[in-house]
Amino acid sequence: MRLIPVTLLLLALDASAQALDLPVSVEATPILKTTTSWNGTPLVYPAGVAEISGLLITIAPGGETGWHSHPVPSFGYVLEGELEVSLKNGRKNRIKAGEALAEVVDTLHNGRNVGTGPVKLVVFYAGSQGTVLTVKPVP
Helix, strand or coil, X not given: CCCCCHHHHHHHHHHHHHCCCCCCCCCCCCCCCCCXXXXXXXXXXXXXXXXXXXXXXXXXXXXXXXXEECXXXXXXXXXXXXXXXXXXXXXXXEEECCCEEECCCXXXXXXXXXXXXXXXXXXXXXXXXXXXXXXXXXX
């Protein structure tokens, strides 16, 4: 994972929020701005008619998503709990409530609830019409 000095990241995110030119009564707090997934792979939008999908996902304590991949870019934000995402090569990423990540694309991974309560996360997929969001490996 590329490490970006926190000060530079905060300045970039603050500039993005200011660029919205919102009224004083509205506050925008950036949670993620990236051109790569969390494993460093550049994000590429799929061809076709654009379609954005959003899901609220809940994983019980000790529960797992099972190995799967996404053929389209997706972005997740953890509302509650702590989630560990593992890749087949052993690399892991832990995210907890209030944190976000750009999910890996076309890469098998497994999400596991490592906390004592449920994990609740919102995931948005930047896909195209007719494209599945999740692919399970063939046994």
